Amino acid sequence: MNRTERLYALVDELRAIAPRPRTVGWLAARFAVSRRTVQRDLQALMEAGVPVRVQPGQGGGWFVDRDHALPPINLTAAEALAVAAALAGAEDGTPFSAAGPAAMRKLAAALGSSAAEEVRALTERIHVLPARTAPDVLATVEQAVARQRVVWIRYADAGGRESEREVEPGGLLAASGSWYLIGWCRSRRAGRGFRLDRIRAAELRDEPCPARTVPALDRDLAERVRRAETLRSLSGA
Secondary structure, three states, rough: OOOOHHHHHHHHHHHHHHHOOHHHHHHHHHHHHHHHHHHHHHHHHHOOOOEEEOOOOOEEEEEHHHHHHHHOOOOOHHHHHHHHHHOOOOOOOOOOOOHHHHHHHHHHOOHHHHHHHHHHHHOOOOOOOOOOOOOHHHHHHHHHHHOEEEEEEEOOOOOOOEEEEEEEEEEEEEEEEOOEEEEEOOOOOOOEEEEEEEEEEEEEEEEEEOOOOHHHHOOOHHHHHHHHHHHHHOOOO
């Protein structure tokens, strides 16, 4: 973690427990740096106008002034729980799930104490088994979709046969419990769906690709994917 990332993480950590304080020693251990480094970082944040404050004396420490730190959030209790459930239920292999824990901390920090406690209690009751998509593959696919760049993949079909493809990504599709990269396959010259847990390797190309949407790639692709998964489930494959 570089210094910029650590500065953001320090603010997130203090926001998550505001208005309670954290000691310099606790923060140093949390981020595996020296107490002097943490003290210098906190001072830099304060000088930059971030509303971090220090409470001297026993039981004191650094904290964030919540009245000035966070923008207003207009979520009902039910909406907050819906967001929390979605974040907690995201598998490690779900696209863009890496940012989930930080988003959860910010959600809890933006809510009142009663609602935040309800959110925490709910997330403790949600458990998801680890996904099978390799982390480096997932990160590459995420970048390809977000940046609209061509991506090379090594893909295994249902029978385990591998092939190499260059794909112009159009988006991501969730169907029947699986995630798919939807894109224009240059090898097949057609829209195709690639199950993320069958992508064995992926490399991002520097080449930008045309903006594509799932309906534009193949209007019945999503339905065909769902039908295939349903048939596979019925056959016990």
